[in-house]
Amino acid sequence: MNPSQRGAAVPKGAEPLPSRLASVRAELAAGGIDALLVTSAANTRYLTGFSGSNSLLVVSHDRAVLLTDFRYRTQASTEVASVVEVEIEGTSLWTRLWSVLRGLSGAKQLAFESTHLLHSDYQRLTDAGARWSWRPTSGIVEALRQRKDPTELAHIRRSVAVAESALAQTLPEIRAGVTELEVGARLEAALREHGSKAHPFETIIASGERAALPHARCSARELKSGDLLIVDFGATTAGYCSDITRTFVVGRASDQQRDAYDIVREANASASAGVRAGMRGRDADAIARDYIERQGLGPEFGHSLGHGIGLEVHEAPRLSKTSDAVLTAGAVVTIEPGIYREGWGGVRIEDDVFLGPDGPEVLTTFPRGLMELGAA
Amino acid sequence: MNPSQRGAAVPKGAEPLPSRLASVRAELAAGGIDALLVTSAANTRYLTGFSGSNSLLVVSHDRAVLLTDFRYRTQASTEVASVVEVEIEGTSLWTRLWSVLRGLSGAKQLAFESTHLLHSDYQRLTDAGARWSWRPTSGIVEALRQRKDPTELAHIRRSVAVAESALAQTLPEIRAGVTELEVGARLEAALREHGSKAHPFETIIASGERAALPHARCSARELKSGDLLIVDFGATTAGYCSDITRTFVVGRASDQQRDAYDIVREANASASAGVRAGMRGRDADAIARDYIERQGLGPEFGHSLGHGIGLEVHEAPRLSKTSDAVLTAGAVVTIEPGIYREGWGGVRIEDDVFLGPDGPEVLTTFPRGLMELGAA
Structure with missing residues (x-):
């Protein structure tokens, strides 16, 4: 009805999936592994295009076989790349898996x-699948997923644009007397109208003292004049997520609210400007954390600075004080410092930032100045 | 703004959580287990009241300790029953777990x-937690959760009522030219307005040939006159889910659509009337499946008849052709037969049914007759 027109067009190009499978196969070869069993839905989507929720994927050196159930027959036939074989199973994907594996000539060392x-x-692997040797792996596909290609980046830009358009449409309806659930209803409807295919996580609408709860979702609480209001939400387009937070004041902001807001805004701005590919997650986190600590508010910033986004709303890399992971060029990460005081409320400002070859690019464009909503 | 007033009031009574913990402890004692590590969020909520998404719960014979992180400090203090100790951990819940376990005097045989x-x-259990002996268990808490107490049943009734009110509010807006995403937006906003705290699963709005996809979510497809339209959605109140499907025709229904609809409606009605506590899941499934097969449409009913609902939208028991599980008295299950034809569409009718002491009670009251929407 009112689809947002913002966001770059998605570039057309060569089918990326064969090169992704080739990258996985190179990892397998390096590890002496004959085939990888993929059980992550996001990893499966990345490698095959399949967006269903029930599947097993086997990637060997010369085949890729996707097992799914009846419900996804038509969907699999339209979504899955031609380089992947699809098998529809009526009873048990696991039973079917053993027969697929027996068909992989010479496969002995498998990974999961x-x-x-x-x-x-x-336990199925070590029981019914005991004729193969199974090795645990982690992060093979996730490592590839960190570096977004131009098509993926375009999807994320679009997802950010959809989210921002939905927020802009919702703001005029926010005022004292409206409940958090009503704000959530308006915002989620606007997300749908602008083309978001799914809500990537439970929308957080946290007002007043509930803004002190970093993961507060929505409640029946009515907004009151003077409330802080945290809105944390996102869109999904073509499977790719955005994740944005803005904090508002209902009515007129107090000096104390402005002071807290300014500190979080500065922490957000310095981290967004300073984050770089090649930096460790802990060093990115420290940009914002050190600043907040210098203001004497370190204990009030009790979560990490951010996380990667893409096919999942939380993916690698982590930007936290314990993360030694090096930030990959091409990743898109959130920068979301916040401060929280029990009984008073909280402030969080979250942007989505692309770690490009020429430095960080903040994808979020929604204004970061303190906005007073519904003030007379 | 417009909260639904339907649904029974939630009865006040004794705090149920201590008796739930006692039931778990009886199971542990019977198995020679000193303590259970609970990692399921739904099981944790059932036993403690905590609704956060990041926690570890230890239940021993004389203590129950919930570990969670900073973000949930305030939430845990308001939600968690007094019989449960809460520990807030700033860095790693797992590291904290070992110290909690060392504090359980004499605990050796643990279960997960x-x-x-x-x-x-x-691997953490067998590595850092190797000083304890770990035994895999499954279904200890889920078995308890099947039997809904009066408070839980009242929450589910309310969740059904919220979902039905939202659907009733949305129907007048459905007509040819509206997109599936717009229908989803209206329905989800109405769910919020009527008090649903979360969407228990991704809303399915599947029209025309997309109605042949049992798990189709929403797309930008515009409804056309003559389309079948499957709407599968639910509400969440106090953590408890509803899960309802209705199928409509946009404009005038064809004879072929009516024939298919009538078969599914009859399958739904006979299964809802015939399902009983004490029956095996496969026998419940067979009530609907046998009927559909007698109509010559067996291959078009490619999924199971239903599943339990409660704190999760899919929980025990399963009503499927392979399920030997005996249906517990007090469970609430979905009854959702459907038929699907590629290129044509599909029909599914899903109700929520309480397996009461006097037989099944269908909680869903929304009409099941074929409705033509937006017809001139």
């Missing part, structure tokens, strides 16, 4: 995704 | 939830 396999399914 | 623990976390 340790961070995406439940212990109960791991 | 095999279906809720990733292999990578299982």
Whole structure:
């Protein structure tokens, strides 16, 4: 009805999936692994195009076989790249898996995704799948996913634009007397109208003293004049997420609110400007954390600075005080410092930042100045 | 703004959590287990009241200790029952876990939830946690959760009522020319306005040939006159889910559509009337499946009949052709037969049914007759 027109067009180009499979195969060859069992839905989507929620994917050196169930027959036929074989199973994907593996000539050393396999399914590997040798791996596909190609970056730009358009459409309806749930309803409807295919996480609308809860979702609480209001939300387009937070004041802001806001805004700005590919996650985190600590508010910033976004709303790399991971060029990360005081509220400002070859590019364009909503 | 007033009031009564912990402890005692590590968020909520997404819970014979992080400090203090100790950890819940376990005098034989623990976390147990003996378990808490107490049933009734009110509010806006995403936007906004705290799963709005995809979510497709339209959605109130599907025709229904609809409606009605506590899941499934097969449409009903709902939208018991599980008295299950034809569309009718002491009670009251929407 009112699709946002902002956001770059998605470039057309060569099908990227064969090169992704080739990268996985190079990793397998380096590790002496004959085939990888992929159980992460996001990794499966990245390698095959399939967006269903129930599948097993086997990637060997010369084949890629996707197993899914009846419900996804049509979807798989339209989504999955031609380089991937699709098998539809009516009863048990796991039983079918053994027959697929028996069909891989000479496959002995297999690998699985340790961070995406439940212990109960791991027991299947060591029980019914005991004729193969299984090695836990982690991060093979996730490492590839950090570096976004131009098509992926265009999807994320579009997802950011959809989210920002939805927020802009919602703001005029926010005033004292409206509940958090109503704000969430308006915002989520606007996200849909602008083309978001799914809500990448539960929308957080946290007002007043509830703004002290970093993960507060929505409640029936009515906004009051003088409230801080944290809005943390995102869009999904073509599977790619955005993740944005803005903090507002309902009515007129107090000096104390302005002071806290300015500190978070400065922490956000310095981290967004200073984050670089090649830096460790902990060093990115420190840009914002050191600043907030110098203001004497270190204990009030109790979470990490940010995380990668892409096919998942939380993916590698992590920007936290314990992360030694080196930030990959081409990653898109959130920069989301915040401060929280029990009984008073909180402030968080979150942007999505592309770690480009020429330095960081802040994809989020929504204004960061303190806005007073519904003030008379 | 417009909260639905339907649904029974939630009964006040004794705090149920201590008796739930006592039931778990009885299971542990029977198995010679000193303590259970609970990693399922839904199981944790059931036992403690905590609704956060990051926690570890230890239940021993005389203590229950919940570990969570800074973000949930305030939330944990308001939600968690007094019988549970709460520890807030700033860095790693797992590191903190070892110190909690060392504080359990004499604890040697520990158990973990095999279906809720990733292999990578299982490796923590056998590595840093190797001083204890770890046994995989499954379904200890889930078995308790099947039998809903009066408070839980009241929450589910309310969640059904919220979903039905939202659907009723949305129907007048559905007509040819509106997109699936717009229908989803209206429905989700209405769910919020009626008090749903979260969307328990991605709303499915599947029209025309997309109605042949049982898990189609929403697309930018515009509804056309003559389309079948599947709407599969739910509400969440106090953590408890509803899950409802209705199928409509946009404009005038054809005879072929009516024939298919009538078959699914009859399958739904006979299964809803015939399902009983004490029956095996496969026998419940067979009520609908046998009927559809007698109409010669067996291959078009390619998924299971239903599943339990509660704190999760998919929980025990399963009603499927392979399920030997006996349906527990007090469970709430979905009854959702459907038929799907590629290129033509599909029909699914899903109700939520309480398996009460006097037989099944269908909680869903939304009409099941074929409705033609937006017809001139």
